[in-house]
Amino acid sequence: MTPDDPKDPAGQHETVPGTSPGASPQGGVVPDSRGEFTPVRTDTPVADPGLPAHQWRPTDVDPKLEKRAERQVAGMFVAAQVFVVLFVVSYFVFDIGGDGDAILGLGASTVTLGLCLGIALLLIGVGIIQWARKLMGDHEISEMRHPARSSDEDRTATLEALRVGTEESGIARRPLIRNTLLGSVGLLGVPAVVLLRDLGPTPGEVATEQPYEGAGLANTVWADGMRVVRDVIGTPIRAADLEIGDLVNATAAALYETNEEGELVLEGTERLIANSKAPVIVVRMEPDEIEDVDGRENWTVDGIIAYSKICTHVGCPISLYERTTHHVLCPCHQSTFDLADGANVVFGPAARALPQLALAVDDEGYLVAQSDFDEPVGPSFWERG
Amino acid sequence: MRLLNRTAGRLSRHRRRPVAGLLVLLLGLFATGTFYAAFAPAQAETTASxxxxxxxxxxxxxxxxxxxxxxxxxxxxxxxxxxxxxxxxxxxxxxxxxxxxxxxxxxxxxxxxxxxxxxxxxxxxxxxxxxxxxxxxxxxxxPEESEYSVEGLSAEEQEEAVVRGGEIFRTNCTACHNFDGAGGAMPRGGYAPSLKGVEPKYIYEALLTGPQSMPTFSNGNLTPEDKADVIAYLQESEEQPTYGGFGLGSMGPVAEGLFAWVVGIGGLVGFAIWIAAHSTRSLKQKGTTE
CATH class of the missing domain: 1.10.760.10 (Cytochrome c-like domain)
Incomplete structure (x- = not known):
């Protein structure tokens, strides 16, 4: 018998009135000698023993212990206040950022502020727990479940209201009004679509449009003849200076280009965007160790090879390079690329090889790019074929 | 002045005597011998050694x-x-x-x-x-010590070297050696060693020669000054106090997460068990003691 049994509207689910006598030999209901039905549980074979007798806590029966617990709780709350005051005092006494290793090699201000606030919060919490455990009432109680079904009167009334509404509005009898209303409301979706389309550039525009040099997901600041420079240092790299086994974390010279006043040409957001897409790892290995990739025969200079430093999985910068295996590993999700074999993925979640930067040497012997990358750098995105 | 004149006059008088020539010859031979003894055999000895x-x-x-x-x-x-x-x-x-x-x-x-x-x-x-x-x-x-030391620089230049070295370190070294030089795991069971307490000479040599799987940073790749800056940064960073709290080996989220889970959450679980276990009940009924 479940609470929402239609025969049991009042929720008296312990009793089963109205079933025929003797119908259920295992339990069921049988009339007693006076012809009345006695309530018999049918859902459990064992009668509910009810709650056990309540056992009192020492603090409930002994007023002395009760007083003591009260003092304990109040004491903790008072101690919490003391620590809050100590927090404020140490805030003003200790220099923030000074006394580098005053306490256990840690900053005095950091330690005292943290400890005072932490202990104060802990004392408030412990006090409340102690209060609840020792002093608040802890009588066991049981609360009955109620059926989820509405009463029959409510159901009938609601259905009647709906019927009258349908009848009086005439929506069922006047299909012309109904259909035109549906049409007009449906058409309201169109302005939303038009407005949404103009909220930003389309995916295609984001990928390829270049309002400034190197913008768009498919482009970087690299260009034909741009020098490869050491990242952070900004100096160009002479091809002859690199030895076999060398790894250079490099980037595009455009990032270090300055105008007549010595100020950087690329500034602000444009600089950040360029900086996020331009980095390359340049390594030099034995030329015969490099596996040929079709169409990239002239992209290396005497064993010097450059690949994008941005992982094709989710775009972490990678330079964990093993000289002996020529593998470069991404620290985020362990994607591993073989730089001697077209930077193909040899392990991990990355889906495509690192884009290669075609290298050449300029008149002065410095490494330059032959062009921008021939594919977008970094992780996959919607418009990528 | 008179004294000087008299001495010069005496010298010039002696110079004309026949013994003088012999004396000069002997003196010259002696000097040559001494100089040869002092320098030439020393070189021969070095080659031999x-x-x-x-x-x-x-x-x-x-x-x-x-x-x-x-x-x-x-x-x-x-x-x-x-x-x-x-x-x-x-x-x-x-x-x-x-x-x-x-x-x-x-x-x-x-x-x-x-x-x-x-x-x-x-x-x-x-x-x-x-x-x-x-x-x-x-x-x-x-390498000579002068190549990897920033001792000779002024305080301001040293500070500049440390800042620059930090940038170079973060760009080139942190991928394997961790943001604090504490080392890290490498493929197939290897690891990049910690750089803490390593002598500057060995850091310089490691950069130069690329031990084991490490790529090299030859002088054409990172100039000796760049290397010296990196070493200055590493030494400076070792002296930095852990101001905000214990570094836990500077291993980042791994060590910190382990600490939070074992000590933090473990402590809370222990506390909850303690609270539940200490719920003493009395056998007395309410009102019996009053």
Whole structure:
């Protein structure tokens, strides 16, 4: 018998009135000698023993212990206040950022502020727990479940209201009004679509449009003849200076280009965007160790090879390079690329090889790019074929 | 002035005597002999000691290194064609000084990692080994202290070097050696060692020679000044107090997460168990004591 049994509207689910006598030999209901039905549980074979007798806590029966617990709780709350005051005092006494290793090699201000606030919060919490455990009432109680079904009167009334509404509005009898209303409301979706389309550039525009040099997901600041420079240092790299086994974390010279006043040409957001897409790892290995990739025969200079430093999985910068295996590993999700074999993925979640930067040497012997990358750098995105 | 004139006059009078010529000749011969004794044989001795040092190194090499690297440092290949011990021609004295001077070589057994361990050769023996290996082919020499030290710079220049070194370190080194130089895991069971407490000379040599899987940072890649800046930064960062709290080995989220889960959450669980376990009940009924 479940609470929402239609025969049991009042929720008296312990009793089963109205079933025929003797119908259920295992339990069921049988009339007693006076012809009345006695309530018999049918859902459990064992009668509910009810709650056990309540056992009192020492603090409930002994007023002395009760007083003591009260003092304990109040004491903790008072101690919490003391620590809050100590927090404020140490805030003003200790220099923030000074006394580098005053306490256990840690900053005095950091330690005292943290400890005072932490202990104060802990004392408030412990006090409340102690209060609840020792002093608040802890009588066991049981609360009955109620059926989820509405009463029959409510159901009938609601259905009647709906019927009258349908009848009086005439929506069922006047299909012309109904259909035109549906049409007009449906058409309201169109302005939303038009407005949404103009909220930003389309995916295609984001990928390829270049309002400034190197913008768009498919482009970087690299260009034909741009020098490869050491990242952070900004100096160009002479091809002859690199030895076999060398790894250079490099980037595009455009990032270090300055105008007549010595100020950087690329500034602000444009600089950040360029900086996020331009980095390359340049390594030099034995030329015969490099596996040929079709169409990239002239992209290396005497064993010097450059690949994008941005992982094709989710775009972490990678330079964990093993000289002996020529593998470069991404620290985020362990994607591993073989730089001697077209930077193909040899392990991990990355889906495509690192884009290669075609290298050449300029008149002065410095490494330059032959062009921008021939594919977008970094992780996959919607418009990528 | 008169005294000077008189002395000059006496000298010039003696100069005309026949003995004077002989005296000058004897003096010249004596001086030449002295100068020759002072300089020329010394050079000959150095060359002789160089050869002796190479020879001493060769003998040490044959005992301690030749099993893996071959008797002439030509390297040994395994049956499957992989390197057992790499060829040493061209690695230079710097590589020997690093590998043997930090105890990495000789290896206890071949493996993915050559761990640091107590150094078993004296510095003289290491120098001899280095001289022998350097004689196999041209390679980087053991650097002078002036190359990796920023001691000579002014305080302001030193600070600049530290800032610059930090930038270079974060760009080139942190991928393997961790943001604080605490080292980190590498593929197939290897690891990048911690840089804490490593002598500047060995950091410089490691950059120069690229031990084990490490790429090299030759002087054409990172200039000696750049390397000195990185070393200055590393030394400065070691002296930094852990202001905000215990560094837990500077291993980042791994160590911190372990601490939070074991100590933090574990402590809370223990506290909850303690609260639940200490719910004493009385056998007395309410009102019986009053």
């Amino acid at each position: 160089d050869a002796a040092q190479v020879e001493e190194g060769r003998e040490l090499f044959l005992i301690g290194c030749a099993f893996c690297h071959g008797t002439n440092g030509e390297g040994v290949l395994t049956e499957s064609g992989t390197q057992y011990g790499p060829a040493l021609a061209g690695v230079g004295a710097a590589a020997v000084d690093f590998q043997v001077g930090t105890g990495r070589m000789p290896l206890v057994q071949p493996g993915q990692q050559a761990p640091r361990k107590p150094v078993i050769y004296s510095q003289d023996e290491i120098d001899a080994l280095g001289a022998f290996v350097a004689s196999l082919g041209p390679g980087p020499a053991v």
